[in-house]
Amino acid sequence: MSAVVTDHEHEHHDHKPAGIKRWLYTTNHKDIGTMYLVFALIMFFIGGAMAMVIRAELFQPGMQFVEPNFFNQMTTVHGLIMVFGAVMPAFTGLANWMIPMMIGAPDMALPRMNNWSFWILPFAFLILLMSLFMPGGGPSFGWTFYAPLSTTYSGDSTALFVFSVHIMGISSIMGAINVIVTIFNLRAPGMTWMKMPLFVWTWLITAFLLIMVMPVLAGVVTMVLTDKYFGTSFFDAAGGGDPVLFQHIFWFFGHPEVYIMILPAFGIVSSIVPTFARKPLFGYASMVYATSSIALLSFLVWAHHMFTTGMPVAGALFFMYCTMLIAVPTGVKVFNWVATMWRGAMTFEVPMMFALAFIVLFTIGGFSGLMLAITPADFQYHDTYFVVAHFHYVLVTGAVFSIIAAAYYWLPKWTGHMYDEKLGQWHFWCSLISVNMLFFPMHFVGLAGMPRRIPDYALQFADFNAFISIGGFLFGASQLIFVWVLVKCARGGKKATAQVWEGAEGLEWEVPSPAPYHTFETPPVIK
Amino acid sequence: MLLRRHNLGNNMSKTYEKYYVPAQSPWPIVGAVALFLIAFGAGNYVNEVTRQQPGFGGYMLAAGFVVLIFMLFGWFKNVIDESMSGLYSAQMDRSFRQGMSWFIVSEVMFFMAFFGALFYGRVIALDWLSGGSNNAMTFEILWPSFEAMWPLVKTPGGIETQAMPATGLPLINTAILVISSVTLHFAHTGLEQNKRGQLKIMLLVTLLLGATFLGLQVYEYIHAYRDLGLTLASGFYGNTFFLLTGFHGMHVTLGAIILLFVFFRVLKGHFTPEKHFAFQAAAWYWHFVDVVWLCLYVFVYVI
Numbered sequence: 001m002s003a004v005v006t007d008h009e010h011e012h013h014d015h016k017p018a019g020i021k022r023w024l025y026t027t028n029h030k031d032i033g034t035m036y037l038v039f040a041l042i043m044f045f046i047g048g049a050m051a052m053v054i055r056a057e058l059f060q061p062g063m064q065f066v067e068p069n070f071f072n073q074m075t076t077v078h079g080l081i082m083v084f085g086a087v088m089p090a091f092t093g094l095a096n097w098m099i100p101m102m103i104g105a106p107d108m109a110l111p112r113m114n115n116w117s118f119w120i121l122p123f124a125f126l127i128l129l130m131s132l133f134m135p136g137g138g139p140s141f142g143w144t145f146y147a148p149l150s151t152t153y154s155g156d157s158t159a160l161f162v163f164s165v166h167i168m169g170i171s172s173i174m175g176a177i178n179v180i181v182t183i184f185n186l187r188a189p190g191m192t193w194m195k196m197p198l199f200v201w202t203w204l205i206t207a208f209l210l211i212m213v214m215p216v217l218a219g220v221v222t223m224v225l226t227d228k229y230f231g232t233s234f235f236d237a238a239g240g241g242d243p244v245l246f247q248h249i250f251w252f253f254g255h256p257e258v259y260i261m262i263l264p265a266f267g268i269v270s271s272i273v274p275t276f277a278r279k280p281l282f283g284y285a286s287m288v289y290a291t292s293s294i295a296l297l298s299f300l301v302w303a304h305h306m307f308t309t310g311m312p313v314a315g316a317l318f319f320m321y322c323t324m325l326i327a328v329p330t331g332v333k334v335f336n337w338v339a340t341m342w343r344g345a346m347t348f349e350v351p352m353m354f355a356l357a358f359i360v361l362f363t364i365g366g367f368s369g370l371m372l373a374i375t376p377a378d379f380q381y382h383d384t385y386f387v388v389a390h391f392h393y394v395l396v397t398g399a400v401f402s403i404i405a406a407a408y409y410w411l412p413k414w415t416g417h418m419y420d421e422k423l424g425q426w427h428f429w430c431s432l433i434s435v436n437m438l439f440f441p442m443h444f445v446g447l448a449g450m451p452r453r454i455p456d457y458a459l460q461f462a463d464f465n466a467f468i469s470i471g472g473f474l475f476g477a478s479q480l481i482f483v484w485v486l487v488k489c490a491r492g493g494k495k496a497t498a499q500v501w502e503g504a505e506g507l508e509w510e511v512p513s514p515a516p517y518h519t520f521e522t523p524p525v526i527k
Numbered sequence: 528m529l530l531r532r533h534n535l536g537n538n539m540s541k542t543y544e545k546y547y548v549p550a551q552s553p554w555p556i557v558g559a560v561a562l563f564l565i566a567f568g569a570g571n572y573v574n575e576v577t578r579q580q581p582g583f584g585g586y587m588l589a590a591g592f593v594v595l596i597f598m599l600f601g602w603f604k605n606v607i608d609e610s611m612s613g614l615y616s617a618q619m620d621r622s623f624r625q626g627m628s629w630f631i632v633s634e635v636m637f638f639m640a641f642f643g644a645l646f647y648g649r650v651i652a653l654d655w656l657s658g659g660s661n662n663a664m665t666f667e668i669l670w671p672s673f674e675a676m677w678p679l680v681k682t683p684g685g686i687e688t689q690a691m692p693a694t695g696l697p698l699i700n701t702a703i704l705v706i707s708s709v710t711l712h713f714a715h716t717g718l719e720q721n722k723r724g725q726l727k728i729m730l731l732v733t734l735l736l737g738a739t740f741l742g743l744q745v746y747e748y749i750h751a752y753r754d755l756g757l758t759l760a761s762g763f764y765g766n767t768f769f770l771l772t773g774f775h776g777m778h779v780t781l782g783a784i785i786l787l788f789v790f791f792r793v794l795k796g797h798f799t800p801e802k803h804f805a806f807q808a809a810a811w812y813w814h815f816v817d818v819v820w821l822c823l824y825v826f827v828y829v830i
Contacts, residue, residue, distance in 0.1 A: 017551055021551065022551075024553070024556045025551035025552055025553050025555075025556065026551060027548060027549050027551060027552060105546075106545075106546045106548055107548045109622040109625075109626070110622060110623075110626055111548050111549055112549055112554065112555055112602070113555070113626075115552070115555035115556070116554075116555035116556075116558050116559060119555055119556050119558075119559035120558075120559045120562055120563075122559075123559055123560070123562065123563035123566070124563075124566070126563070127563070127566055127567050127570065130567075131570075156574050157570075159569070159570040159571070159573040159574055160566075160567070160570035160571070161570075162570070163565075163566035163567070163569050163570045164566055164570075166566060167562045167563075167565075167566045170562065173630075173633050176629075177626050177629045177630060177633075178626075180625070180629055181622050181625045181626050181629070184625055185618060185621050185622050185625055186546065186618075186622075211629055211632055211633045211636070212632070212633075212636050213636070214633070215633045215634065215637035215639075215640065216636055216637070216639065216640045216643075218637055218640070219637055219639075219640025219641055219644075220640060222770075223640075223641075223644065223770070225573070226759070226766070226770065229573050229574075229576075229577045230577075230759055230760070231758075231759060231760030232759055232760065232765075232766040232770070233682070233684075233760075233762055233763060233766060234644055234648075234763070234766055237652075237656060237669065237683060238682065238683055238684030239682045239683070239684060239686065239762040239763055239766070240648065240652065240653060240656065240679045240682045240683060240762045240763030241648060241652060241763050241766070242647070242648065242651070242652035242655070242656075244652075245644060245647050245648065245652060248643075248647060249643060249644060252640075252643070310661070312660055312661070518548075521545060521546075521548075522545065
């Protein structure tokens with residue numbers, strides 16, 4: 001694949017507007033991508049601070065620092081912020097930055113709407129965070145806001161929670177529409193479907209999932225709102241409804257949502273591994289089909305979150321088998337990454353290290369997911385720390401590690417400077433060790449029966465929890481190294497070449513580093 | 528595919544016009560502020576109304592809508608000016624069409640959440656509450672006198688109401704909405720054949736039919752509350768009835784407002800037989816709302 005980058009005599013070429021207006025009024029996909037990424041990083045630290053509160057409280061048995069109600073607010077808002085404020089915006093930021101460059105487009109298809117999608121988010125999270133200071137506190141019913149916790153037993157902040165989720169959803173849907181339309185309509189001539197980089201493919205499918213399920217989330221929060229405030233009984237058996245109905249609708253959104261948070265990660269790893277193995281990706285087409293299968297199956301597995309609600313056996317079996325089926329395309333992917341590295345000329349720069357850690361640790365999360373999928377076993381694991389361990393392996397060492405890997409991988413393209421490799425390696429090793437100290441023992445305390453979302457625990461879990469908390473604090477502290485690397489790289493460093501990485505292929509590596517403010521005003525030709 | 532191909536010129540593959548990327552725009556951030564005011568205002572207003580406490584929520588909500596309308600005027604003025612001055616290529620037009628199509632897909636999924644709740648409630652929850660599946664003990668212990676029925680005119684908790692009949696007003700409303708879709712189609716053919724008179728009349732008729740539909744819906748709600756005792760709080764039947772018809776009504780209102788602006792643009796001489804994305808988007812939206820009503824009529828009123 002090679003591209004002819006015709007330069008253009010556009011009058012605004014590389015003319016960046018100055019000051020705050022540049023960021024408020026921008027229509028530039030790179031500016032908007034940067035804002036998304038910075039926002040996600042800030043949210044990552046706010047949500048992370050809440051995790052630190054949780055781990056401080058759980059450091060020793062008994063009540064130490066916070067009230068149970070505040071503890072519940074921390075678990076709830078930590079989850080909401082990390083899912084909707086950190087991981088999803090980070091992926092959207094990467095999509096904004098990279099997709100137009102990867103497919104040879106001048107910008108995103110609907111640039112003004114793109115800016116709107118971003119700017120809704122800070123306001124949405126401002127509302128969510130402000131609700132913590134209301135009398136009675138913020139939302140405290142878990143990020144899954146199960147009825148009746150969020151209806152009958154919730155505080156006054158529930159309405160703010162509902163409306164902030166509404167506007168987050170509007171933002172996500174507009175962002176997803178933009179991504180889909182960009183990929184459908186703005187590919188350069190010659191960029192056929194099966195030539196698209198996998199990051200673009202995985203984001204296309206992610207955007208489809210977003211459009212399908214974010215409106216369902218809007219629907220279910222609306223029902224929570226009317227149940228709480230306007231006397232409806234969707235989730236109240238006395239009025240003919242059913243609290244389990246809430247779980248069905250929520251998880252119909254929620255399960256595709258977890259793939260929304262992992263499919264772009266697959267795309268990132270599929271970009272990084274070939275670069276540092278200096279071999280083309282093994283099984284490109286099977287990767288595309290595997291991603292599509294995972295997306296389709298994600299609509300058929302939602303009730304595996306609800307095995308203990310007492311559903312009919314036929315239902316439980318259906319959802320169990322569909323869930324286990326997802327292991328097949330996921331296994332295809334892991335196999336392909338490993339096969340890509342087979343006999344490759346590998347080097348181990350920081351992006352590759354994070355990608356390798358992703359492959360191993362995400363697979364651990366996938367295996368614990370298989371364990372949870374087995375209905376009878378799930379009766380033991382349900383609502384224990386085993387579940388917490390499972391989804392943190394897929395979300396932290398999965399999604400977050402892939403985002404960090406992507407940041408290191410594309411940082412030279414964004415800033416024009418190489419990051420500090422030594423500091424990056426420090427960041428990697430500190431993160432790797434601490435994250436496993438943090439989440440691996442959770443498997444054991446979970447299997448032994450320690451329930452999640454409770455601020456206190458039985459004495460036999462004390463040693464493990466102290467160890468977990470130490471891992472948590474270390475992991476939190478390790479991320480400060482990341483900020484240091486980012487700031488250092490933004491301010492200067494060794495000049496990056498256009499290709500940056502010796503083995504890198506693709507359109508984004510054919511434009512200079514830093515990438516010019518406007519790339520591909522006329523589409524490049526792809527051979 | 529939802530999209531209908533139009534002969535927008537055949538420059539699809541060979542020559543590439545420059546894709547218009549607008550310069551900076553203040554409208555998105557204004558829109559974000561509007562949504563903030565709406566969400567934060569509504570979040571407080573809901574508490575104030577249900578507690579009957581005074582507060583700022585209502586004002587903030589209203590201010591949010593004012594800012595939103597201001598933003599929409601400004602944003603659409605820019606877009607219309609750009610379109611009229613020929614900045615939009617065929618490729619741009621496809622972006623708009625695809626964007627609108629996916630937006631409608633998301634709207635379909637929004638309604639699916641409520642239809643899903645309706646189906647689940649009718650088929651599963653009510654059956655289980657009356658002892659179906661493996662729930663014999665639930666039934667015995669909770670509400671042994673409960674009888675599953677649809678419409679659910681007596682809830683397990685004992686709230687009684689009357690069902691909305693399918694004939695009469697709802698049937699008339701169905702006819703009105705279906706006819707409005709047909710008249711809108713004729714307005715579209717009028718536009719494509721450059722019969723501006725037909726376009727104007729048919730569009731006006733569509734608008735009037737839409738307004739009539741909404742008026743009758745309001746009448747039906749008053750009838751439900753006053754005569755039938757059917758309210759938002761009268762159990763699962765009332766919940767699904769009002770949420771589904773209510774959200775549908777809001778969508779009809781929005782669709783009618785969009786059509787009204789399209790009508791004003793038609794009066795000003797905008798749109799050509801070849802290029803009329805705004806008209807097309809409004810028409811798609813209207814037809815979508817119509818289809819939702821047909822599903823709604825079948826599942827909420829008839830069956």
